[in-house]
Amino acid sequence: MVFVTLKDTSSDFHCLEHFDGGDFVRWQRKMHFLLVTVKVYYMIMNPRPPESGGNEEESVAKTRERLRWDQDDEICRGHILNGMSNTLFDAYHTVKTAKELWNQLEHCYITEDATSKRFIVSKFFSYKMVDGWSVMEQFNEIKTILDRYSQHKLTLDEFIVVTSIIDKLPPS
Incomplete structure (x- = not known):
């Protein structure tokens, strides 16, 4: 029953605009809302739980935690990639984790956003x-x-x- 609810909730987001490189801040806020709604936003903030390093005595709980993290990371990464235009999807689909993908997008597009702010200020005053x-x-x-x-x-x-x-x- 919980699976159906999550599926229904995530299907409501199919109408979100695909990020095409413009207005990153707006897209990022919408994506943040989607990721919080499907309960995977934490993937962007938390690193992967460490491996045991070959320790055979690793607890079942730790193994489950890491497997859950891997599954949620794939869901989060998939939602982010699905929210992009085809061109950007092709450019970023090889990024390994959702956190890494989010950080790369911020690094690339926040600089562009600063230029966008200068343009808006100039447009208003002129x-x-x-x-x-x-x-x-x-x-x-x-x-x-x-x-x-x-x-x-x-x-x-x-x-x-x-x-x-x-x-x-x-x-x-």
């Missing part, structure tokens, strides 16, 4: 509203930019935001 286009449509575009701020954990003082938006209004 945005100008124009005549001939609905003020509400332009305001919604600014709001979308500001929503991206919160996605990247950036904050702006409310006074600065309001003043900037007023300055962006068209002369008319």
Whole structure:
């Protein structure tokens, strides 16, 4: 019965967008939620239990713990890989553990995300509203930019935001 519940829960995530190299932070948060839901997120935080080193007196509990870790690691790694575009899947499918895969993705895409933050800041401050286009449509575009701020954990003082938006209004 528990297996069916987990299967039903994980099948609800088939509609998640595949990570294609863009907006890593958003994808990472969604993937974090999925991995917590299927109870394998701990794989990203915990190393594999050590081998006994040939010790024949290893307890059955330790052996089971390691086998459980291997199984959960494969499930976690599979979910992460399944959440990627085909191109990225092909590039990362040979990574051995979920923890290693997660760390490689963070290392590669967090640097890109810093560039993305600079772009968002620049886009907000350089945005100008124009005549001939609905003020509400332009305001919604600014709001979308500001929503991206919160996605990247950036904050702006409310006074600065309001003043900037007023300055962006068209002369008319």
